[in-house]
Amino acid sequence: MDELVARALNAAQLHGARYADVRVVETTRQAVLVRNGAVQAVSWSEDVGFGVRVVADGAWGFASSHRLEREEAERVARLAVEIARASALAKREDVDLGEPVVQRGSYRTPVETDPFGVSLETKLALLLRADEEMRRVRGVTTTEGELVFIRQRKTFASTEGSWITQEIVESGCGIEATAVRDGEVQRRSYPNSVGRHQQTRGWEFVVEQDLVGNAPRVAEEAVALLSADPCPDEVTTLILGGSQVALQVHESCGHAIELDRVFGAEAGFAGTSFLTPDKLGNFRYGSELVNITADATLPGGLGTFGWDDEGVPAQRVDIVREGLFVGYLTDRETARRLLCLLGPSPYVTGRSNGTARASGWNRIPMVRMTNVNLLPGSWKLEDLIADTDRGVFMDTNRSWSIDDRRLNFQFGCEIAWEIRGGRRTRMLRNPIYTGITPEFWRSCDAVCDADHWVLWGTPNCGKGEPLQVGHTGHGAAPARFRNVRVFGKV
Amino acid sequence: MLGEGKVRGLLQEGLARSRADQTELVLLSWDGALTRFANNTIHQNVAEHDAQVLIRVAVGRRIGSSVTNRLDGGALERALSQAVQAAAAAPEVPDFPGLPGPAPVRRVVAFDEAAAVASPRWRAEQVEGLLRAARAEGAVAAGALSTGVHEVAVANSRGVFCYHAGTRVNFSTVVRVDDGSGYAERTAWRLEEFDVVELGLQALERARRARRPREVRPGTYPVVLDPYAVQDVVGWLMYAGAGALAVQEGRSWMNGRMGSRVLSERVTLWDDGCDPDGVPLPFDFEGVPKRRVVVVDRGVVRGPVYDTQTAAREGKDSTGHALPRAWPEAASAGPVPGNVFMVPGDAPLDALIRHLDRGLYVTRFWYTRLVHPRDCVVTGMTRDGVFWVEGGEVAYPVRNLRFTQGYVQAMAAVQGVGSETCLLGDRFGVYRVPALSVGEFTFTGVTDF
Numbered sequence: 001m002d003e004l005v006a007r008a009l010n011a012a013q014l015h016g017a018r019y020a021d022v023r024v025v026e027t028t029r030q031a032v033l034v035r036n037g038a039v040q041a042v043s044w045s046e047d048v049g050f051g052v053r054v055v056a057d058g059a060w061g062f063a064s065s066h067r068l069e070r071e072e073a074e075r076v077a078r079l080a081v082e083i084a085r086a087s088a089l090a091k092r093e094d095v096d097l098g099e100p101v102v103q104r105g106s107y108r109t110p111v112e113t114d115p116f117g118v119s120l121e122t123k124l125a126l127l128l129r130a131d132e133e134m135r136r137v138r139g140v141t142t143t144e145g146e147l148v149f150i151r152q153r154k155t156f157a158s159t160e161g162s163w164i165t166q167e168i169v170e171s172g173c174g175i176e177a178t179a180v181r182d183g184e185v186q187r188r189s190y191p192n193s194v195g196r197h198q199q200t201r202g203w204e205f206v207v208e209q210d211l212v213g214n215a216p217r218v219a220e221e222a223v224a225l226l227s228a229d230p231c232p233d234e235v236t237t238l239i240l241g242g243s244q245v246a247l248q249v250h251e252s253c254g255h256a257i258e259l260d261r262v263f264g265a266e267a268g269f270a271g272t273s274f275l276t277p278d279k280l281g282n283f284r285y286g287s288e289l290v291n292i293t294a295d296a297t298l299p300g301g302l303g304t305f306g307w308d309d310e311g312v313p314a315q316r317v318d319i320v321r322e323g324l325f326v327g328y329l330t331d332r333e334t335a336r337r338l339l340c341l342l343g344p345s346p347y348v349t350g351r352s353n354g355t356a357r358a359s360g361w362n363r364i365p366m367v368r369m370t371n372v373n374l375l376p377g378s379w380k381l382e383d384l385i386a387d388t389d390r391g392v393f394m395d396t397n398r399s400w401s402i403d404d405r406r407l408n409f410q411f412g413c414e415i416a417w418e419i420r421g422g423r424r425t426r427m428l429r430n431p432i433y434t435g436i437t438p439e440f441w442r443s444c445d446a447v448c449d450a451d452h453w454v455l456w457g458t459p460n461c462g463k464g465e466p467l468q469v470g471h472t473g474h475g476a477a478p479a480r481f482r483n484v485r486v487f488g489k490v
Numbered sequence: 491m492l493g494e495g496k497v498r499g500l501l502q503e504g505l506a507r508s509r510a511d512q513t514e515l516v517l518l519s520w521d522g523a524l525t526r527f528a529n530n531t532i533h534q535n536v537a538e539h540d541a542q543v544l545i546r547v548a549v550g551r552r553i554g555s556s557v558t559n560r561l562d563g564g565a566l567e568r569a570l571s572q573a574v575q576a577a578a579a580a581p582e583v584p585d586f587p588g589l590p591g592p593a594p595v596r597r598v599v600a601f602d603e604a605a606a607v608a609s610p611r612w613r614a615e616q617v618e619g620l621l622r623a624a625r626a627e628g629a630v631a632a633g634a635l636s637t638g639v640h641e642v643a644v645a646n647s648r649g650v651f652c653y654h655a656g657t658r659v660n661f662s663t664v665v666r667v668d669d670g671s672g673y674a675e676r677t678a679w680r681l682e683e684f685d686v687v688e689l690g691l692q693a694l695e696r697a698r699r700a701r702r703p704r705e706v707r708p709g710t711y712p713v714v715l716d717p718y719a720v721q722d723v724v725g726w727l728m729y730a731g732a733g734a735l736a737v738q739e740g741r742s743w744m745n746g747r748m749g750s751r752v753l754s755e756r757v758t759l760w761d762d763g764c765d766p767d768g769v770p771l772p773f774d775f776e777g778v779p780k781r782r783v784v785v786v787d788r789g790v791v792r793g794p795v796y797d798t799q800t801a802a803r804e805g806k807d808s809t810g811h812a813l814p815r816a817w818p819e820a821a822s823a824g825p826v827p828g829n830v831f832m833v834p835g836d837a838p839l840d841a842l843i844r845h846l847d848r849g850l851y852v853t854r855f856w857y858t859r860l861v862h863p864r865d866c867v868v869t870g871m872t873r874d875g876v877f878w879v880e881g882g883e884v885a886y887p888v889r890n891l892r893f894t895q896g897y898v899q900a901m902a903a904v905q906g907v908g909s910e911t912c913l914l915g916d917r918f919g920v921y922r923v924p925a926l927s928v929g930e931f932t933f934t935g936v937t938d939f
Contacts, residue, residue: 031818038583040821042576045557046569049540061610063537066559076539079610083523083535086610090532090618120579128581142739144822180740183864264529268632268664271856362538399859401892403871408892408937410869412861430862432869434892434935465634466524466536467917490862490894 004073005157008052011077013159017054017084019097020077021158023309024050024068025361030116032147034127037135042120049361052080058094059087064362098336098350100160103313107306109169110299111202115149118203123147126211127175133215134177139223142178146196147171147206148459154309162311170302170471171205172198172459177219179226186225186429188218188414192243193397198457198471199300221415224427231416231431231488237391238433238484239384242448244413245374246456246474247397252437253285253292254372254472255463256406257319257327258355259334261367269465271404274437275325277338281347285325286441289377292320294329296354296370301473302457303357303370310365312354319372323442331356331367359468366464371455373475377447381478384446386422392486393417393424394431410434416488430488440481448477491521491606491639492541494653500543501645504566510547510574512589514646516775516814517543522638522658525613530621530630532614541641544775544816547573548589551582555816587802592649595779598770601639604681605657608637620690624665629694633663635686644777652773660915661686664874665693669703669939670887672696673853673874675718677915679769693874696853700875703887705936712849712905713931714842714879717912720832720923722855723897724759726868728827729918730860732761732785733811734800735824737793743866743898747791754904755789756835761827763810768829768913769920773810780810785827789902797825828919835907835924842906842927844882850931851877851884855893865896871937892935903929 005022012020026048033041050073051064061084063076127145134143150170157163174196176189191197191209199205240248255261256273264272275283286292296303296314305314310332319327330338332352339350356365385393399412416431417424453475461470492500501515519541526534542559543566554576558569613635624631636659643653661684662675672693678684715723731742763780764772773779776798784792796804797812811827813820843851858870872890879885908925915921 033818033821035821038585039553039580040583041555041815041818042553042580043555043557043816043818044569044572044576045816046565047542047557047559049559059532059535061535065539066541067539079537083537083610086525086614087532087535089611089614090527090530090621092529092531120576124579124581142741146818178739178741183746185741185863264630264632265533266632267528267630267666268526268634268662362540364534364536366534399861399869401857401859401869401871403890403892403937404856404873405937405939407939408871408890408935410892410894410935412859412869432861432894465526465534466538466636490865490867490896 001155004068004070005155007070008073008077009157009159011074012052012054012081015078015081017056017081019055019159021053021156022050023361024155026153028151030149032123032127034131034145036143037131039124051361052077053364054080054084055095056081056084057088059084059091060095061087062364095333096336097332101311102161103307103311104163106165108167109200111169113203115171115203116151130175130211130215133212134175134219137216137219137223139179140177140219141180145175147173148196156309156311158311164307164311166306168200168305169202170198170200171202172196173206173209173211175211175215175218177222179222181226184226186222188222189396190214190218192456193414194460198302198459199455200302200304201300225415225429228427228429231392231428231486233487233489235483235485237388238481238486239388239391239393240479241395242452242454242476242478243456244395244397245476245479247400249372249374249474249476250458250472251400251402252406252409254369257329258367259328259330259338262328263334263337270463274405274407277341279325281326283325284323284442285320285438286323287444288322289447290320290323290441290444291375292372293317293375294319294370294372298371298455301371301455302459302471303473308354308356309358310352310356312352315354317353329355329367329369334367357470359470363468368470369472371473371475374447376450376453376477379446379448381448381452384448384480385419385424388419389421391419392431393419394433407437409437428488430490431486432488433484433486435484443482444479445482446480452477492519492641497641497643497653498651500561501643503563504543504570505645505647507567508547508570510549510577512548512647514546514589515543517541517643519641520638522636523610524634524636525617526634527617527621528632530625532617535610544814545569545573546815547577548586549574549577551586552577552580553583553586554580557816585803587798589646589648590650590776590778590798590808593779595652595773596764598764598766598772600656600679600766600770602657602680605637605659605679606639608681613637616686619687623687623691624694627694628667629697630666631663631690636660642771644773644775646777650777652777654771658769659684661689663690663693665690665697667697668701670697670700671874672700673718675914677769677913677920696875700887703889706878706888708891708933708935710930710932712846713928714846714851715926715928716853717914717923717925718854719852720926721914721921722858723900724830724832724921724923725916725918726860726897727866728830730863730866732794733824733826734794734796738800738803741863743864744791744794748793750791751789752791752898753786753789753901756904756907757786757789757901758833759786759830760784761795761830763829768922774812775814776812778808778810783809795825795827800824826918830919830921832923834909834911836909837906839908839925842908842925843879843884845906845927846879846882849879851879861894865898867896869894889939890937891933893932894934895932900928900931905929
């Protein structure tokens with residue numbers, strides 16, 4: 001392995017690269033899927049390969065291969081330089097990475113119980129039992145349960161002298177029940193929707209979720225939703241459950257603060273951002289209760305690591321402080337560019353804050369969310385509901401959509417309850433809310449406390465061409481928003 | 491590229507090493523490159539060479555699977571062993587129909603040498619041609635141009651072996667002029683079908699016309715949809731409801747509507763994996779030949795596509811639309827149509843607009859998500875050019891709108907179908923679709939851009 005890395009770096013330099021880095025990534029994944037009482041998938045996969053990224057003639061090139069062979073390392077490095085020279089045909093200015101980054105060391109996700117050491121029989125028994133509990137409930141038509149375990153070993157080395165090894169372990173799980181009657185289709189999921197909740201932890205994470213204990217409730221709610229009234233169409237007070245707040249942070253803040261996106265790198269695909277550099281340090285993003293950080297050092301998050309994929313150490317940075325927009329997610333190139341654009345300030349250092357992440361050996365690192373978190377407030381959820389005279393409490397995402405500048409959003413949730421006189425009353429189906437990002441966050445007047453705060457995992461974040469599916473974390477607790485348009489007739 | 495002989499040898503070696511009762515091996519290889527540009531410069535430029543073997547084994551009625559992209563004999567043996575261990579631990583799948591047996595597969599040519607050998611310099615020169623034109627017009631272009639070769643092969647212990655190699659070229663661009671933006675996109679397997687500069691100029695012209703947009707109130711309007719927007723409508727109808735598993739589980743828009751005229755009689759949709767006007771793949775990931783399946787015939791819902799398991803449940807034959815069963819996600823998704831065609835009409839795009847008295851002309855939809863499966867209700871945004879039409883003329887550009895719309899109802903309200911079709915792709919398949927005129931489409935929100 002070391003020889004392959006050294007050969008690739010040497011070959012890149014010999015062919016004219018001014019800068020080169022190599023990443024060797026080996027990913028092992030186990031997935032177990034149970035559906036309607038039957039095992040649908042018991043799958044194990046391994047994916048290995050390496051990528052060589054170079055700057056030559058002042059432009060970027062990248063090539064990658066699954067063949068971990070010395071000759072292939074040289075071919076791929078040569079191709080990366082050829083690609084960089086082609087890029088230079090259409091360059092306006094040379095790539096500027098700023099000061100060299102020299103890091104050496106290793107990092108390993110701390111786990112209590114290695115999930116790959118737990119027997120397949122134990123995993124299947126857990127899912128089959130949760131599935132059985134859901135299917136006991138009359139009226140449920142489809143049940144599903146999933147476990148996913150990932151171990152990724154990475155080596156990063158650069159011509160600047162960095163050499164880093166990391167081992168990241170993720171565990172994910174989820175169950176869902178679907179009920180169908182007279183053309184109405186309703187679904188409930190736990191702990192989160194879109195398959196699962198996930199963290200960089202071991203088997204202990206799965207045990208804590210108590211899938212079996214939650215299975216009857218999940219199924220009963222799916223069936224009850226069939227008879228529930230649609231969410232009324234009104235402008236009202238909205239309380240969101242923690243997992244939905246996490247997705248709201250992800251879509252309306254996390255993507256908007258990616259500095260490559262702000263500079264137009266995603267204009268042809270994912271879009272741009274309304275948080276333009278002129279707003280840094282002076283734009284009121286949310287109310288004074290809104291404090292958002294990007295923190296790759298938090299234990300357990302899907303955005304937790306030792307170093308990013310440019311070899312920059314994991315960091316915690318402020319994004320929104322008491323409602324004020326104060327920070328972006330940056331990699332080496334965009335951090336440097338922001339400094340050139342705005343000059344130094346308390347918000348601009350010119351140094352990467354360590355958010356360059358690649359989804360695998362065959363993709364380039366790009367600015368990605370780490371753990372982007374809404375910090376906890378001071379409320380208990382029961383007190384927050386008691387303090388709300390009239391409103392709607394929505395939980396668990398069902399659909400999500402936001403425009404290409406991250407302003408106009410619309411989210412559907414799986415379930416809602418009407419709030420009347422400080423009490424949670426009738427169940428509502430098909431709840432949807434819509435709004436404009438800064439107006440919405442400025443209307444936030446309460447965030448629940450640390451007891452309600454969960455570091456949610458989003459293992460399905462899409463960005464880039466070729467598409468990269470990233471894994472991001474979002475700490476969040478339930479929160480309240482005023483004057484929000486909700487509806488439920490679809 | 492590995493080539494058929496090497497692939498056959500590799501898969502035969504794998505089958506010989508397997509100790510399972512039944513074994514299925516799927517090989518997927520991709521040798522491709524993508525040149526990406528933004529702010530009138532190439533900012534990302536990448537190449538990838540990967541090949542993986544997807545393994546599904548049956549020990550009795552117990553099923554296990556594994557995937558590896560290490561192709562040496564030892565790694566394949568380890569992966570086979572993982573799959574057998576998984577099967578041994580799993581309970582029986584009572585309705586496992588067994589692996590399919592061999593059936594004749596049509597040879598379909600979808601390999602273009604020019605696309606296969608396109609160099610980094612060729613891609614950069616194409617992109618630079620567009621960027622030069624953009625700079626000259628004061629425009630800013632972003633997008634991506636990709637070329638590559640894929641190989642798919644399926645072999646199983648019942649004697650199936652099929653192999654297909656094809657090329658793929660994709661191009662998309664968003665061009666901005668001041669506060670206006672335009673879009674162009676194409677998918678093909680032949681390089682000669684591509685004119686990057688011409689497509690870029692189409693996007694540039696659209697951007698120029700989209701400048702200084704005015705606000706239009708949310709509401710229900712007649713619309714003309716460009717093929718880019720139509721692809722989204724057709725794509726969701728296919729992905730979210732035209733597979734047999736969705737129908738069997740009662741969550742498809744087809745449920746209770748089979749044999750009924752639910753969509754406009756102007757709407758005919760079919761799937762054909764052998765048509766070279768798409769990006770063909772003549773067999774599915776179980777090695778079953780792809781049949782031509784008419785999903786909607788002149789507005790009448792005819793039925794979904796099948797894989798072996800969903801077909802066996804109904805005593806039918808697979809139509810050849812299985813996803814790779816070693817992917818856990820395939821178990822939830824079930825079979826899906828991936829080579830979709832919509833019958834064109836006889837009206838050029840200009841004529842569709844001319845017949846619109848008051849309404850909107852939409853370039854494309856963005857970030858669309860399923861809100862409710864029954865009527866395939868979808869929400870999303872317009873993007874890169876939306877225009878108010880008055881008296882059959884494009885009057886002025888308008889700001890982007892959010893819509894929440896049943897796609898079944900939209901296709902029921904089709905009043906005109908464009909005479910030209912475009913081949914477009916997304917993550918789930920490729921679609922050859924025309925422009926459409928739709929009588930009612932509901933917009934539920936606006937933006938300030």
